[in-house]
Amino acid sequence: MGTVSAASTAFASDNAAPAHPRALQALHDVNEGTAAAYGTDAVTRRAADALRQAFDAADAEVLFAFTGTAANIIALASAVQPWHEILCSDVAHVLLDEAGGPVRLSGAQLTRLPSDDGLIAPAQLDHRLARLGAVHHSQPRIVTITQSTENGRVWSAPAIGEFVDHAHAGGLLVHVDGSRIANAVAALDVSPAEAIADADIVTVGGTKNGMLFGDALLVRRPEHFSGIHFVQKQIGHLASKHRFVAAQFLAMLEDGLWLDTARHANTMARRLSTGMTAMGLRLASPVEANEVFVHLPADVHRRLAPSYAVHQPDPAVPVVRFVCAWSTTESDVDDALATLRVLL
Ligand SMILES: Cc1ncc(COP(=O)(O)O)c(C=O)c1O
Known part of the structure; x- marks a missing residue:
């Protein structure tokens, strides 16, 4: 019988990569005895602290999810009402690659803005903000941007700072899809906090960057995402054996x-x-x-x-x-x- 050689997946995706040995070791090490379930354990508390420290966000809430899609949906769905509008770029993962999940689970309208490889000019927000208060139109509530973008671009620290400030000035919340935030931070050689500017909520990727599974949410302004823990539970992303997600984040954040x-x-x-x-x-x-x-x-x-x-x-x-x-x-x-x- 002849052998069939499969194409190499070496460059197919960062999701095709194996898990880093230190993430796997962390899973092994945390697999000791019993621990409180659903995120109330000590390892989860330590991982949340480590994330807050990494992003210089002492007052942020931290949640963990199994996938980046879930983290994005939890962030967006907890920010809006069904009459709201979520703004995103024309290449956004939330628009093209989440099977309509953000719309289904938020009930809100998702509107694409023109971009340069996912980098959106601040002025693009103004066309949508002009509709604020008009009862015939969905009301812009949050804009989501991706760092680094779906097309492999990186928002510079000044560019993301200007964009977020412009969005805030117009009354919008800002979500950063940071499924590849580590790649952006490393590329910019700035602090993680500078790479997300004053964003209100951030998906922090783990899986693409060496974890077996798990992404996090850094909620810097929890008052705007009041139902977030319920949304996480509703969509099945409140892990019972939470320590196994958290321990991997601890391992990845340790020593940079x-x-x-x-x-x-x-x-x-x-x-x-x-x-x-x-x-x-x-x-x-x-x-x-x-x-x-x-x-x-x-x-x-x-x-x-x-x-x-x-x-x-x-x-x-x-x-x-x-x-x-x-x-x-x-x-x-x-x-x-x-x-x-x-x-x-
Ligand atoms: C920019 C971006 N956001 C979110 C995700 C979603 O991650 P997951 O496949 O873990 O749901 C991906 C996955 O490719 C992505 O590229």
Whole structure:
């Protein structure tokens, strides 16, 4: 019988990466005896403190969820009433990749704003804010932005600061989808607090950055998200054995491991994109974090597919995404470049 070789998933997604040994060790270490359930245990308290400390947010509430989609939905659904409007970019994960979950579970309207790879100009908010108070229109209540963005871009500290201040001045709350916040912090080389500016609530990614599972919510202004614990419970993301999510966050935050893993992923993306441009390929977006979007002729992508499973976000556009993770090695990158060189 012949063997069937599967395409490598090395650049398919940071979700394809294995879990970091220190996250797995934390799971093993916390698996000792009994502990209070549903987030009332000591490990969860310590993990929440570590997150508050990392983001310099002493008064924030911290919640944990199994997935980034759930964390985003909990944040948005607890901010709005059904007559409200949630604003997001035209490439937002909440818009394109959450199967309508934010709309279904909030009842609110989700409105896309034009963006540059997910980076939204503050003035884009003004068109929507002009509808405030008019009974015929959904009322803008919260804007969600992504750091780093779905297209691998990073909001600089001044840009996100200006955007959040503009949103607040218009009466909007701000959510940051930080499923890849560590990649943004590492890329910017600023403090985590600077990378989220004055945002009211932040999804803090864990899974994509080395955890087996788990993302967190940092709720800096809990008074605007009063039902948040009930929403978390309703959608089934209040983990009973909560300590197993929390222990992984503790491990990742300890000694800055979460930024080391992200920095490494970013470095691999830079190595990959530099090699691609050196062989004449054209990048579709500047490479600022751990994702590379590159123009690939359809026949090259077709011939690459048996070797590498890489995602083409829009079937109508010949742009392919390569994602680097904490586990991507230099030889992974060099092998992919060698394969591309042959195909070209
Ligand atoms: C920007 C962004 N937000 C949220 C998510 C959702 O994460 P999950 O797949 O854990 O629900 C993803 C996943 O790819 C993402 O890329």
